[in-house]
Amino acid sequence: MEILIYAALLSLLVSRDLLGLVTEQADDEIVFPPERWAATFRSHAQLILFELGEYLGYSPPSLLERLIEDAQKIHQQRPILQETLATAA
Template sequence: MRILLYAALLSLLVSRELLDLVTEQADDEIVFPPERWAATFRSHAQLILHELGEYLGYSTPPLLERLIEDTQKIHQQRPILQETFATAIQPRCES
């Protein structure tokens, strides 16, 4: 639960800093309503993370290798949704 709080605070901090930067670069008569800024920030979050990663020198993990590896890590005891659904809709035999 604590990690979610940290993530929210970090997001808020980054959003505010970027808003300050955008406000500084924009013409003085331009207004940035908080709701509109929040929606804009949210819709560009993935791009912001990508740009920040490049700036900091992080390379993205190889996607296909990551997908293959993560798929193999699924715990054997954890049922797959389709299997659970198929089992649930099977007619039960009464003795």
């Protein structure tokens, strides 16, 4: 629960800072309603993270590598659904 609160606070801070930057760059007569800005920020969050990652020099592993790695992992504390059903029956 604590990590969700931190994530929400971080998202709020980033959203407010970006809104300030956008407001600075836009013409003075343009208004950004809070609900519209929230929807815009949410819909562009993935692109924002991508741009931030590039700026910071982070290069994530390729999608294929991640799929291969994640598909092999079996979390020991979380049994596979088929195993759970078989032991329950």
